[in-house]
Amino acid sequence: MYLETARLTLRHMEEGDFPDYLTYATDEETCRMLGTWRPKNEAEARESFEWLMVHEKRFYAMVLREEGRCVGHLIVQNFPDIGKLPELAGLEGRSLTFCVAPDYRRRGFAAEAVGAVVDYLFEKRGVDYVNSGYFTFNEPSRRLHEKLGFRPISHPTVPLPDGGEAVGVETIRFR
Numbered sequence: 001m002y003l004e005t006a007r008l009t010l011r012h013m014e015e016g017d018f019p020d021y022l023t024y025a026t027d028e029e030t031c032r033m034l035g036t037w038r039p040k041n042e043a044e045a046r047e048s049f050e051w052l053m054v055h056e057k058r059f060y061a062m063v064l065r066e067e068g069r070c071v072g073h074l075i076v077q078n079f080p081d082i083g084k085l086p087e088l089a090g091l092e093g094r095s096l097t098f099c100v101a102p103d104y105r106r107r108g109f110a111a112e113a114v115g116a117v118v119d120y121l122f123e124k125r126g127v128d129y130v131n132s133g134y135f136t137f138n139e140p141s142r143r144l145h146e147k148l149g150f151r152p153i154s155h156p157t158v159p160l161p162d163g164g165e166a167v168g169v170e171t172i173r174f175r
């Protein structure tokens with residue numbers, strides 16, 4: 001996937017994006033919202049970056065063209081657990097995870113990027129639905145999903161990296 005929106009280019013993450021990734025990958029609040037293990041220093045951030053580069057085939061950078069910087073990322077996955085819900089049987093779906101660097105929030109970048117990817121998946125890839133989730137305590141993400149037309153479909157309990165768990169909201173948007 002390669003997409004250009006009004007301000008962003010969405011393309012595969014590249015090695016040269018690591019310094020930008022580092023600016024937000026170690027941010028405690030971002031990791032808490034994503035439910036991911038938090039790298040505590042540059043070496044650990046490098047480990048997480050390399051893991052994503054190897055294991056996530058569709059790990060995309062949101063590049064703000066005006067600044068030539070990666071201001072966030074978006075991951076497209078194929079086999080979300082949500083596909084096991086009986087009402088989705090026989091349908092083809094994709095799942096999205098994303099984040100925007102703290103200094104670039106509230107400027108419409110997530111809405112612009114996610115909206116474009118959803119359109120692309122529906123129009124060019126012919127998928128039937130796109131799914132994305134957030135934790136119940138993630139009000140910014142709840143509002144973003146609502147604004148983009150995603151609707152709650154399930155409320156799974158999700159294990160956290162520290163051993164605890166939290167309630168998530170899985171949402172879906174159909175083509």
Ligand SMILES: CC(C)(COP(=O)(O)OP(=O)(O)OC[C@H]1O[C@@H](n2cnc3c(N)ncnc32)[C@H](O)[C@@H]1OP(=O)(O)O)[C@@H](O)C(=O)NCCC(=O)NCCS
Binds near residue numbers: 096097107111140
């Ligand atoms: C959630 C997140 C991706 C939003 O990114 P963003 O670029 O700031 O979002 P946008 O500027 O595109 O906002 C779009 C809409 O989302 C909602 N929103 C975003 N941030 C919000 C906030 N802090 N408070 C309330 N609503 C918010 C609003 O409805 C907003 O529309 P509006 O500006 O017209 O009111 C960002 O806060 C983030 O990366 N958080 C940490 C990781 C995460 O939670 N990822 C999502 C789970 S996969």
